[in-house]
Amino acid sequence: MEDIKRLIAKHKFYDGIFAVVGLIGLFVGLVTLTALILDLAVDGVPRLSWQFFTEFPSRFADQAGILSAWVGTTLVMIVTASAAVPLGVAAGVYLEEYAPKNWFTVLIEINIANLAAVPSIVYGLMALGLFVYQFGFGQSILTAGLTLALLILPMVIIATRESIRSIPSPIREASYALGATKWQTVRDHVLPYSTGGILTGVIIALSRAIGESAPLITIGALTFIAFLPAPPLSAEPPFVSFQWLMDPFTVMPIQMFNWVSRPQAEFHLNAAAAGLVLLMMTLVMNGIAIYIRYRFRKRIKW
Amino acid sequence: MASTRSRIRHLRERLIELILLLAASSSVVITLGIVGVLVYESAAFFEHVSIVDFLTDTQWTPLFDDAHYGILPLLAGTLVTTAIALTVAIPIGTITAIYLSEYASHRTREIIKPVMELLSAVPTVVYGYFALLFLTPLLQILMPELPGFNMLSAGLVIGIMIIPYVSSVSEDAIRAVPMHLREGSYAMGATRLQTSVRVIVPAAFSGIAAAYILGISRAIGETMVVAIAAGMQPNFTWDPREPAETITAYIVQVSLGDLPHGTIGYQTIFAAGLTLLVMTLVFNIAGYVLRKRFREVY
Numbered sequence: 001m002e003d004i005k006r007l008i009a010k011h012k013f014y015d016g017i018f019a020v021v022g023l024i025g026l027f028v029g030l031v032t033l034t035a036l037i038l039d040l041a042v043d044g045v046p047r048l049s050w051q052f053f054t055e056f057p058s059r060f061a062d063q064a065g066i067l068s069a070w071v072g073t074t075l076v077m078i079v080t081a082s083a084a085v086p087l088g089v090a091a092g093v094y095l096e097e098y099a100p101k102n103w104f105t106v107l108i109e110i111n112i113a114n115l116a117a118v119p120s121i122v123y124g125l126m127a128l129g130l131f132v133y134q135f136g137f138g139q140s141i142l143t144a145g146l147t148l149a150l151l152i153l154p155m156v157i158i159a160t161r162e163s164i165r166s167i168p169s170p171i172r173e174a175s176y177a178l179g180a181t182k183w184q185t186v187r188d189h190v191l192p193y194s195t196g197g198i199l200t201g202v203i204i205a206l207s208r209a210i211g212e213s214a215p216l217i218t219i220g221a222l223t224f225i226a227f228l229p230a231p232p233l234s235a236e237p238p239f240v241s242f243q244w245l246m247d248p249f250t251v252m253p254i255q256m257f258n259w260v261s262r263p264q265a266e267f268h269l270n271a272a273a274a275g276l277v278l279l280m281m282t283l284v285m286n287g288i289a290i291y292i293r294y295r296f297r298k299r300i301k302w
Numbered sequence: 303m304a305s306t307r308s309r310i311r312h313l314r315e316r317l318i319e320l321i322l323l324l325a326a327s328s329s330v331v332i333t334l335g336i337v338g339v340l341v342y343e344s345a346a347f348f349e350h351v352s353i354v355d356f357l358t359d360t361q362w363t364p365l366f367d368d369a370h371y372g373i374l375p376l377l378a379g380t381l382v383t384t385a386i387a388l389t390v391a392i393p394i395g396t397i398t399a400i401y402l403s404e405y406a407s408h409r410t411r412e413i414i415k416p417v418m419e420l421l422s423a424v425p426t427v428v429y430g431y432f433a434l435l436f437l438t439p440l441l442q443i444l445m446p447e448l449p450g451f452n453m454l455s456a457g458l459v460i461g462i463m464i465i466p467y468v469s470s471v472s473e474d475a476i477r478a479v480p481m482h483l484r485e486g487s488y489a490m491g492a493t494r495l496q497t498s499v500r501v502i503v504p505a506a507f508s509g510i511a512a513a514y515i516l517g518i519s520r521a522i523g524e525t526m527v528v529a530i531a532a533g534m535q536p537n538f539t540w541d542p543r544e545p546a547e548t549i550t551a552y553i554v555q556v557s558l559g560d561l562p563h564g565t566i567g568y569q570t571i572f573a574a575g576l577t578l579l580v581m582t583l584v585f586n587i588a589g590y591v592l593r594k595r596f597r598e599v600y
Contacts, residue, residue: 015493022401025394026414029421032462036424039436090325098319099326111329117516117586118579119523121550122336124557125575129339133563150332157329181311183318204423211425214525214550218557218571253427253526260431260530268435275428282423290416 040279044272052273056226057255061266066274068225069255072141073210073281075229075244076251079145080152080209085202088153089191092160092198097186116154123151124218132219139220141229142245147215152205159201163194196296200289207285211278213253225250252278340579343572350566356573362536362552364570371570373577375538379453379546380581383528386457386542387464387521392514394461395468399510400498402469403476415470422466430530433459438531451533451545459531460524468517475509476502508593515589519582525550549574 055065099105127147137143167190175185229247252274259271348356351371359372398418402411437455442448479502487497503510533545534555547555553571561567 011493011496015495018397018495018498019401019405022397022405025397025401026418028394029398029418029462029465030414033417033421033424035436036428036432039432040428043435087325087328090322091328094319094322094326098322108326108329111333114586115329115332117519117582118336119519119525119550119582121523121525121553122340122575122579125553125572126332126336126339128557129343129572130335153329153332181315183315207423211423211427213425213427214529214554217554220557253425256431257427257526257530260427260434268431271431275425275431278425279428282425283420286420286423 037279040272040276042272043269044274044276047269047273048276057258058226061264061270064259064267064270066252066255066277068228069250069252069274070277071228072225072249073251075141076144076148076216076249077206077210079142079245080148081202081206083146083149084152084156084205087149088156088202089160089198091153092157092164093186093190095157096161096164097182097190112154112157116158120151120212121214121218123147124215126150127215127219138246139222139248140246141249143219144216144221144249144251147219148209148212151212151215152209155205155208156198156202159205160194160198163197163201164190166197167193196292200293200296203285203289203292207282207289210285211253211282213251213257216251216254217257221254222248222250252281336579340572340576343569344576347566347569347573350569351573360538362547364567365556369566371573373549373574375536376547376549376552376574377577378538378540379528379532379536379548380522380550380578382453382540382542382546383457383460383524383532383548384518384521386454387461387524388514388517390458390461391464391468391517391521395465395513395517396472396503396510398465398469399472399476399513400503403473404494404498404502418466418469421463424463426463426524426526427530429459429463430456430527433527433531445543448543449533449545451531452543453528453532453546454542456528456530456532457542460521460527463524463527464517464520467520468513471513471516472506472510475506475513478509479505507596511589511592511596515585515592518585522581522585523550523578525554529554549578 052065053070054067055063056067057069058064095105095108099108124147127143127150131137131143131146132139137146171189171193172185175189180188225248229249230243256271256274256278259267259274262268356371356373358374359370360374361370361372362375363370402414406414433455434450437459438448438450438452441452441455448454483501483505484497487501492500528548529551532548532551534547534551535545536552537544537546539546553574556567556571
């Protein structure tokens with residue numbers, strides 16, 4: 001009897017120890033995140049000013065700003081979103097609603113899973129060989145946007161599929177029963193009901209793309225850009241110009257990389273400030289995504 | 303009249319299906335594009351450099367006059383940083399997953415999970431900054447002779463960065479273990495720890511292995527942290543305290559310069575990229591085999 005009691009006490013003790021270890025494990029991540037944000041904030045906040053957003057990079061650390069970087073990031077993201085969203089959603093719809101069960105569908109599915117494991121810099125190498133030299137897009141915003149679009153395509157496809165899969169099949173059956181075709185069912189029922197999930201996935205994917213720098217460095221993004229791309233709108237006809245697509249660019253993470261890899265400590269402060277802005281961009285996007293997921297979940301009741 | 307309309311409608315349906323099929327096929331095209339470009343440019347590289355030299359030479363100096371093309375120094379850099387990252391991420395990720403699914407209350411889980419996900423949302427260049435300007439000075443207090451660039455701090459930061467990948471996939475696998483296995487174990491008088499270690503982890507092992515493989519892929523392919531914090535000098539060493547260059551950091555280093563298209567220096571980055579792709583592929587195939595072997599069906 002005493003032995004059993006001791007045994008139980010021993011195992012309860014181990015159980016308690018593991019609970020503590022688990023908490024410590026959690027705290028490693030949380031403490032790092034806090035330390036990282038505080039570290040950036042302490043160094044970076046003093047550099048944040050209106051000027052920091054409206055100045056080009058400069059040889060003088062205290063005059064340098066992130067104008068070309070945030071404009072570049074915005075334009076690249078526009079290209080990325082307009083390429084990845086239609087393609088990814090269409091692929092997701094096909095795989096969930098249309099695809100027959102055959103070897104080709106299986107091939108596509110294995111492919112998407114494998115693409116998600118390919119290192120991002122390899123996408124950059126592919127873009128360098130294909131977009132930059134083979135297609136002649138050059139080291140432009142277009143190349144950068146398309147590269148990141150391919151990178152996040154698997155994420156968009158997976159988010160679309162999961163979102164579509166959560167729609168109960170009676171919805172589709174009701175639509176077919178009223179004589180709707182497959183496409184009408186998809187367009188009028190499946191897509192509207194899955195918009196929330198797709199939007200969440202797209203925003204999270206874009207927030208990853210915003211922080212990516214390795215593939216863009218590989219395609220030859222410049223680290224020092226003291227001019228802006230051609231404006232998309234002009235006063236003279238034809239009013240709209242797509243010249244900016246072909247312009248060289250820099251983006252926020254590359255600007256930060258450039259500053260952090262300089263030896264002077266003053267540039268490290270700029271890097272911290274740029275990092276803080278970049279971090280806020282990704283955190284805000286993640287926040288929006290979580291909010292959208294929450295709202296849509298509340299609104300739709302099957 | 304009606305038949306024309308239905309024919310048009312039928313045609314439109316087929317057309318839309320075709321467009322959607324093309325979109326879905328894009329993933330295959332991307333894969334072919336990646337493999338095609340890497341193999342094509344690497345083939346040109348291997349016309350100049352024999353594969354034996356590439357795999358056995360212990361120097362990597364492609365841009366010097368006395369050029370050596372041995373991938374080993376870069377490979378060692380990649381393996382050392384990956385190993386450090388995994389010694390951080392695998393224990394912490396697994397423990398976190400078990401804790402969140404078996405120990406934590408529902409409320410704790412709902413709060414902690416999104417915060418953990420944020421760890422993977424932080425841009426990698428920010429992690430690089432953190433490794434170089436926060437963690438390295440901190441480590442230098444403990445190890446005064448640690449150089450400013452070193453693999454240790456880069457590896458540790460990568461490890462923390464991939465914890466969420468390991469923990470969230472592991473947790474999904476653990477939660478998929480049927481409830482009656484847990485109940486059976488508890489009914490035998492097992493504690494939560496005994497149930498977790500002897501029943502749940504073995505049952506969820508194929509999913510947990512998938513999580514580890516994902517973590518390994520991330521660590522091998524991680525670029526900016528090592529490019530910033532581990533230095534950009536090829537250095538054939540297994541000592542994590544030394545600076546060294548990884549395969550990915552080398553690609554960044556060359557890309558930052560201005561190498562003309564078609565030169566051997568330009569081709570080296572594709573050979574390096576192919577090595578990287580083959581490494582992740584090998585680990586993924588290994589993971590696939592493991593998953594097959596340990597798959598538990600209920």
